[in-house]
Amino acid sequence: MLQTGDSRRNQQNQLNQKNAGESKTSSIAKSTDSQAGEHQVTKKAKRPLLTANNSSRHPWKPLIRDGQQWIAHHPLTIISSFLFLLINIIPRIIFSTPVDLSLAQTTDRLGFLQSSYENIMQGRWYTVLTAVFFVDDSWQILLGLIIILTMMSVAESRLGRRLTVVISIVSMLIGLSSGLALCFAFQGHRKRWAILYVMSQSYGPCVLVIGAFMAAAIMMTPLWRRRVYIYTYAVIAATLLYRGEPVDYALLVSAFVGQACGFIVSRLSLRDFDAQPAQTAETWHILGIVTLISACGPLISATSPIHAGPFSQLSFLVSSAQINTRNLAPCMMAGGSRASCYLRYGFFHVNSFSHILVSLLSVLVMVLIARGIYRGRLLAVDLAIIFNTAMVIIADLYYFIFPFLLLKIDPNNKNLKVSSLIQVSLRELIATCVLPLTLLIIYAFQRRNFTIVTRRRRKVIGGAVIVASFLLLCLLYVIIAKTTGGQHRQWESDVFNGGWPRARRPYGDYQRQYRYSSWSSTHPDAASILEIVLSLTYYFLPTGFLKILRHLHFTFLSPLTQMTGAVFGPLLWVIIVVVVAVCLSDTGVVGVSEHRKADQIVELGGESMSFMTTWQGNNYWFSSSGRSAIAYRVYVGIALTVTGPFGDPSEYEQSVNDFIQFCQNRSWTPVFYSIHQELTEFLEKKHWSSLDVGTEMIIDPTQWKTTGKKWQDIRTAINKAKRENITDVLSTYQDSTLDIQSQIMGISEAWSGQKALPEMGFTLGSVKELMDPRVKLLYAVDPRGVVQAVTSWLPTYRQGRVIGWTLDFMRHRPDASNGIMEFLIARMAERLRDGQGGPDMQNVEFMSLSAAPLSGIRASDSASASLTHLLQMTADILEPAYGFHSLLFFKKKFQPHQAHVYVAYPDSSKLGQIALAVGHAYLPSVKVKDLFSMAGSLTRHAHPAEQARANGEQGS
Numbered sequence: 001m002l003q004t005g006d007s008r009r010n011q012q013n014q015l016n017q018k019n020a021g022e023s024k025t026s027s028i029a030k031s032t033d034s035q036a037g038e039h040q041v042t043k044k045a046k047r048p049l050l051t052a053n054n055s056s057r058h059p060w061k062p063l064i065r066d067g068q069q070w071i072a073h074h075p076l077t078i079i080s081s082f083l084f085l086l087i088n089i090i091p092r093i094i095f096s097t098p099v100d101l102s103l104a105q106t107t108d109r110l111g112f113l114q115s116s117y118e119n120i121m122q123g124r125w126y127t128v129l130t131a132v133f134f135v136d137d138s139w140q141i142l143l144g145l146i147i148i149l150t151m152m153s154v155a156e157s158r159l160g161r162r163l164t165v166v167i168s169i170v171s172m173l174i175g176l177s178s179g180l181a182l183c184f185a186f187q188g189h190r191k192r193w194a195i196l197y198v199m200s201q202s203y204g205p206c207v208l209v210i211g212a213f214m215a216a217a218i219m220m221t222p223l224w225r226r227r228v229y230i231y232t233y234a235v236i237a238a239t240l241l242y243r244g245e246p247v248d249y250a251l252l253v254s255a256f257v258g259q260a261c262g263f264i265v266s267r268l269s270l271r272d273f274d275a276q277p278a279q280t281a282e283t284w285h286i287l288g289i290v291t292l293i294s295a296c297g298p299l300i301s302a303t304s305p306i307h308a309g310p311f312s313q314l315s316f317l318v319s320s321a322q323i324n325t326r327n328l329a330p331c332m333m334a335g336g337s338r339a340s341c342y343l344r345y346g347f348f349h350v351n352s353f354s355h356i357l358v359s360l361l362s363v364l365v366m367v368l369i370a371r372g373i374y375r376g377r378l379l380a381v382d383l384a385i386i387f388n389t390a391m392v393i394i395a396d397l398y399y400f401i402f403p404f405l406l407l408k409i410d411p412n413n414k415n416l417k418v419s420s421l422i423q424v425s426l427r428e429l430i431a432t433c434v435l436p437l438t439l440l441i442i443y444a445f446q447r448r449n450f451t452i453v454t455r456r457r458r459k460v461i462g463g464a465v466i467v468a469s470f471l472l473l474c475l476l477y478v479i480i481a482k483t484t485g486g487q488h489r490q491w492e493s494d495v496f497n498g499g500w501p502r503a504r505r506p507y508g509d510y511q512r513q514y515r516y517s518s519w520s521s522t523h524p525d526a527a528s529i530l531e532i533v534l535s536l537t538y539y540f541l542p543t544g545f546l547k548i549l550r551h552l553h554f555t556f557l558s559p560l561t562q563m564t565g566a567v568f569g570p571l572l573w574v575i576i577v578v579v580v581a582v583c584l585s586d587t588g589v590v591g592v593s594e595h596r597k598a599d600q601i602v603e604l605g606g607e608s609m610s611f612m613t614t615w616q617g618n619n620y621w622f623s624s625s626g627r628s629a630i631a632y633r634v635y636v637g638i639a640l641t642v643t644g645p646f647g648d649p650s651e652y653e654q655s656v657n658d659f660i661q662f663c664q665n666r667s668w669t670p671v672f673y674s675i676h677q678e679l680t681e682f683l684e685k686k687h688w689s690s691l692d693v694g695t696e697m698i699i700d701p702t703q704w705k706t707t708g709k710k711w712q713d714i715r716t717a718i719n720k721a722k723r724e725n726i727t728d729v730l731s732t733y734q735d736s737t738l739d740i741q742s743q744i745m746g747i748s749e750a751w752s753g754q755k756a757l758p759e760m761g762f763t764l765g766s767v768k769e770l771m772d773p774r775v776k777l778l779y780a781v782d783p784r785g786v787v788q789a790v791t792s793w794l795p796t797y798r799q800g801r802v803i804g805w806t807l808d809f810m811r812h813r814p815d816a817s818n819g820i821m822e823f824l825i826a827r828m829a830e831r832l833r834d835g836q837g838g839p840d841m842q843n844v845e846f847m848s849l850s851a852a853p854l855s856g857i858r859a860s861d862s863a864s865a866s867l868t869h870l871l872q873m874t875a876d877i878l879e880p881a882y883g884f885h886s887l888l889f890f891k892k893k894f895q896p897h898q899a900h901v902y903v904a905y906p907d908s909s910k911l912g913q914i915a916l917a918v919g920h921a922y923l924p925s926v927k928v929k930d931l932f933s934m935a936g937s938l939t940r941h942a943h944p945a946e947q948a949r950a951n952g953e954q955g956s
Contacts, residue, residue: 070153076161077153081145084205087133088141114200117184128176131203144205155212158219163265164212171211171257176203179250187244192308196246203247210251211258218262221687224909229259234289242297244309283449284667287442288374291384294435295366311435354566359542361573365580372584375637375667378450379459380584385443388436395432452666454586462579469575473568474536477561481532484558539569594620601629603797606646608696608806608848609674611794612763613642614772617924621659623647628655632670633762638910638917639668642763644675653682660906671914672904674763674851683904690904695888697849697896701832713893714826717819724817725783728827730837733770733777743787744770744779747811762921765792765808776805776840778828780820788813789820793828795840796848802840805832806848825849825894849891851901 071078115131135144155164187193210232217228232255240248301312366387372380598620602610604627613620613631621630628647632639645655656672656679663670672683673693680690706714733741748767770777770792779790789812796804805828812820828847835842905914 074153074156076156076164077149080152080205081148084133084144084148085141088135091134114202116200117180117197120180128180128203131201132172132176132205132208134202135204136200136202140202140204147204147206148209151206151209151213155209155216158216159212159265163215167215167258167261167265168208168212171215171254171261172208174257175207175211175250175252175254178253179248180246182249182253183244183246186249187308190308196308201246203250207247207250207254211254211261214255214258215262215265217259218266227909230286230289234293238293238297238300240309241293241311242301242309243304244307244312245304248309283446284376285374287446288370288372290439290442291370291373292367294439295363295370299363354539354569355542357570358539358573361570361577362542364577365573368577368580368584373450375452375584376450376665377452377454377584378447379454381443381447381450383580385440385447388440388443391436392433392440395436454583458583458586462583465579466576470572473572474533477536477564477568478529478532480564481535481558481561484560536565536568539565540572597622597626598629598631601627601647603800604628604647605649605798606796607643607676608698608796608804608846609643609763609794609850610646610796611774611806612765612808613646615642615765615769617761618642621662623651623655623658625651627651630655630659632659633917633921634668635917635920636913637668638913639663639666639670640914640917640921641670641672642674644672644679652679656682669905669907669910669913671910671917672902673918674901675904676899676901680902680904686906688904688906689908690902692900693903694851694901696851696899696901697891697894698899699829699847699849699894699896701829701844701847704829704833706826710895713819714822717822718826720817720819721780721823726780726788726817726820726823728778728780728824730776730778730831730841732773732775734773736777739785740779740787744777744790744811747787747790747813750814751811760922761924764922765794767809770809775808776837778824778831780816780824786813788816789824791821791824791828796846802844804844804846804848807850821890822893829894849894849896851888 114134114136115127119127135141152164152168155167159167183196187196214228214232217225220228236248236251236255239245240252297311301307301309304312366384369380369383369387373384595614595616598618599614601622602614606613613629618631618633621632623629625648628645628651630645631642633642634640641659645652645659647655660670672679676696684690705711706718731740733744736744745767769775774795776793776795777790778793780788782788790809791807792809793805794808795802796806807825807828810821831837831841832844832847903914903918905911
């Protein structure tokens with residue numbers, strides 16, 4: 001239901017005036033073969049196809065112009081990006097050989113550009129600055145380029161080029177010097193300092209631009225400013241806590257200095273910002289971000305070479321910090337096979353794809369929980385409590401219980417000393433458990449603020465599926481383990497350097513020993529049930545927990561059993577991921593009672609398109625009084641309304657406010673779609689943004705007449721129908737005969753079969769929407785009783801009385817005569833003017849022709865220009881398949897009054913999600929194959945001969 005831009009309308013009007021004299025007799029009649037709502041023009045009255053002079057031939061040109069304007073307005077960003085690329089590419093070309101141009105190999109020759117504490121202490125202070133611009137590999141080059149293009153462009157557009165340069169340099173210098181000092185203060189007394197002292201550091205351009213970016217945030221709206229601060233500091237906190245490298249300290253200081261500079265240049269103080277209590281939705285978002293950091297933190301820690309962050313110990317969730325990498329190469333060089341050396345130094349299971357997958361899936365589960373908390377779901381908080389409790393328990397087992405259990409099993413082990421166990425395990429246990437315990441306390445106190453409840457039935461089924469899957473997989477594993485052959489290898493309990501047990505079987509200079517006992521029917525106890533169940537933990541737990549079990553007497557099972565475990569481990573976690581995702585996406589079900597209630601409320605009052613709210617697929621919000629409601633659909637976090645509120649007009653403003661709060665309590669973004677000027681102005685007072693997305697064509701039936709030159713096409717259509725003895729019949733689908741109903745179904749199916757894409761929905765009706773007894777049908781019948789065309793009309797009520805009718809469904813036979821749709825619309829206007837057809841057709845105040853979706857876009861401000869061009873491009877691409885633009889000009893034949901309709905939204909950062917939600921609402925079942933069909937449609941309709949014939953038949 002969208003309207004073309006001014007330039008497009010002027011261009012099209014000129015084209016129509018040029019062809020009007022040639023096409024009066026050939027194009028008067030037929031102009032729509034669309035579904036009402038979709039409102040497609042007919043096959044004979046061709047739509048305006050892509051021509052050489054039409055901008056739709058190159059629909060991407062407006063976006064290209066937007067890009068050119070962006071480049072012109074951000075020269076500092078472009079120059080900085082170019083210099084960053086040169087600094088990283090030219091030295092590598094100079095210091096490389098013709099056969100050696102790879103980044104990894106040439107970087108080793110550029111050590112004089114890389115910074116480290118050792119280089120600084122040796123007087124090479126310049127390396128601190130070169131490490132900002134010179135990075136290690138191609139991925140860091142790409143990431144640095146993205147950071148410069150985004151952060152610096154934001155700063156340049158708000159601060160100006162001079163301030164951006166000054167703040168960037170000041171914040172970088174203070175951040176680097178203070179960050180290096182802080183890192184030394186926190187790490188200088190630890191064992192890891194020896195590694196940090198000589199480790200090469202690549203700071204990257206983020207240290208340079210983050211200060212200016214944080215300073216520019218002060219110029220943003222409060223919503224965006226809060227987002228920038230929260231998300232930026234959240235990312236920095238995650239890297240600092242889980243990685244703890246010097247660059248993380250430098251980023252923190254630079255960001256803080258940049259924020260302070262923003263306050264200075266804007267001449268604002270903290271008193272200028274109202275410190276309002278955190279709303280419920282903000283509590284959800286902050287806790288969600290904290291949970292996401294705790295979920296992804298182990299991954300960050302696992303990638304760090306030094307694990308210097310306070311929470312680096314949690315990397316054991318996704319990796320094993322106990323593998324002995326230093327001795328792996330000598331083992332293999334000494335003649336040991338790769339399998340034996342991997343087994344000896346803890347690589348066997350860490351290298352397994354199955355265990356890597358289990359580790360990543362466990363992190364994915366926590367990410368899903370963080371997303372649920374962000375959206376305010378109570379179940380997500382409960383799952384977070386369960387997971388953090390399990391983490392504390394497992395950590396306790398890992399660091400405290402299992403070492404003493406090993407002492408009990410093997411009291412003669414010299415490497416397991418009680419004093420060292422207590423000292424080391426207690427310290428590591430505290431470091432590991434402090435974050436989960438803190439989160440548990442926070443979740444417990446904030447749980448009451450989470451109000452979105454998952455249906456009990458879905459939770460019970462989900463829990464049952466997980467438990468049943470776990471038990472079934474365990475049972476199958478035990479059965480396979482007990483029924484297949486293998487060898488029982490019992491390790492000596494003495495430990496080699498804290499790693500895998502040493503043995504006496506020679507591998508070069510290394511000694512290993514096995515004690516074999518054959519697996520046979522005479523040794524039924526070789527692999528006990530307990531040992532088999534313990535072996536399952538190798539496959540069900542992340543890799544970091546392997547150290548717990550490798551000190552135990554472990555049974556090596558048959559290859560088939562090991563393969564089974566390698567499959568069952570990831571399979572169980574995939575089931576957990578799916579169940580958690582399904583449970584956390586539960587949006588409830590709208591039952592028959594809600595639809596019945598909406599059917600009653602819509603008769604109290606509404607706008608011209610409010611009757612569309614009664615269609616299937618809508619959810620409903622009802623006011624506390626039960627006299628007003630709002631219909632909406634939820635997709636990708638967007639609550640997209642079907643027009644505005646309906647029911648008692650006196651409650652509309654309060655209903656809008658309450659619905660907005662209702663959506664915020666569920667972490668949805670409310671978006672009001674196809675609303676009129678009055679509601680748009682009300683929302684703009686709340687600092688919402690709006691976009692003019694269409695023009696509704698409204699006719700006053702009391703003033704209907706077809707005299708004058710402008711009505712030539714309509715008069716011709718009426719006279720032609722009379723000459724061919726075509727009559728119009730007003731009825732309902734229920735009151736029509738079976739023959740008429742079947743003909744209407746056939747016309748609709750024939751229309752759908754000609755289209756490259758499926759029928760559109762949402763605000764566009766189809767045959768099933770005709771079946772409501774309140775919907776009127778006006779169809780044309782020839783003397784043989786054949787239905788040539790059909791239209792449907794939706795009622796608009798005020799206190800139970802019909803005050804208007806809105807055009808929805810429009811279809812005709814492929815071989816119907818020209819002008820058949822004009823004839824039906826004109827006859828409906830005459831019936832309403834004369835009060836023909838019953839009480840509902842008398843004293844009617846308006847007749848709406850509705851609006852064509854994507855028939856034009858008009859931005860309300862300059863910030864919406866790119867979105868406007870993107871939507872215009874989408875309309876041009878879809879034009880050959882649906883003919884939205886052609887429909888707009890078809891409706892103008894009836895000389896209607898034009899009323900703009902809008903989409904209003906509170907948050908411009910959600911524009912991408914809004915576009916997805918609108919597209920999904922109209923085409924919920926579209927698939928990739930449909931897109932290829934559309935491409936074929938575009939090719940066919942872009943044929944030059946078709947263009948020429950279409951231009952000649954378009955008419956005015």
